[in-house]
Amino acid sequence: MLHPLLRSLAAATTLAGTATLAFAQPQLDLPRVPITAGMYRIDAQVAAxxxxxxxxxxFRENLPQQEGMLFVFEEPAVQCFWMKNTLVPLTAAFVADDGRIVNLADMQPQTTDSHCSEAPVRYVLEMNQGWFAKKGLRKGAKLAGAxxxxGR
Known part of the structure; x- marks a missing residue:
């Protein structure tokens, strides 16, 4: 029979392990919003x-080509991103309130390198690495959507 303190510790360790496993799941059920970049449509999950x-x-093993994730912050600020526990190479578009891309940053999987906006932004759109380049979209291009x- 376990001592009550050891039993509590074992239960806490099991709960912590369960919480870690639950956390190690990709987010697949976030709300979505359509965004356009010129003639291209993006199905963006919204992380608010x-x-x-x-x-x-x-924890995503892949990302469909026309899908991305739009990070929405309460107010514009210099935003910095890294790729810890991210398995897919991504490009981050740091986006001003009016939809203008302030800068783009290619990010390598499972790194803690910091990638920051060149100016305060409220939005960051992550897509598969190279998506923006393949579409000819660069700094100054405009995104549209709700x-x-x-910001217009």
Missing amino acids: TPQQRQTGLM PFAA
Whole structure:
């Protein structure tokens, strides 16, 4: 029979392990919003809460080509991203309130290198690495959709 203190510790360890496993799941059920970039349509999951933004695209084994994740912050600030626990190479578009891409950053999987916006932004759109380049979209290009309507 386990001592009560050891039993409590074992239960806490089991719960912590369960919480870690639950956390190690990709977010697949976030709300979605359509975004356009010229003639291209993006189906973007929206990460709007601190927990959703923290998890982001972690633990995904793939990302369909026309899908991405839009990170929405309460107010514009210099935003920095890294790729810990992210398995897919991504490009981050740091986006101003009016939908203008401020800068782009290619990010390698499972790294803690910091990639930051060149100016304060409220939005960051992550897509498969190279998606923006293949579409000819670069700094200064405009994205359109409901999130950017208020900034115009």
